[in-house]
Amino acid sequence: MARSVWKGPFFDNYLLGKVKKVKESGKYEVIKTWSRRSTILPSFVGITFGVHNGKKFIPVLVTEDMVGRKLGEFSPTRNFSSHSGDRKAKKG
Known part of the structure; x- marks a missing residue:
């Protein structure tokens, strides 16, 4: 179920502060975050x-198309290698 429109998008307040500091300094460095649940705002x-x-930090460059989605959508937590049957078929 989606969040109510009248509540507005959810984001962690510390992220907004870090974005302001980075924009003011002019050094566009990577902002590390564990907040996968935060919505991407236009200021990002x-x-x-x-x-x-869950294991490492995945760099995500935010573009205009990503606004309104969650940060966690662009950092996959599960890596699919292949089915065991596929390896057997390739050998023979």
Whole structure:
């Protein structure tokens, strides 16, 4: 179920502060975050976030098309290698 429109998008307040500091300094460095649940705001465009996937930080460069989606959508937590049957078929 989606969040109510009247509540507005959810984002962690510390992220907004970090984005302001990065934009003021002019050094567009990676902002590390564990907040996969935060919604991408228009002020985040052009910033690179290091989104934690449970093991490492995946760099995510925010573009205009990503606004309104969650940071966690761009940092996959599961890596699919292949089915065991596929390896057997390739050998023989």
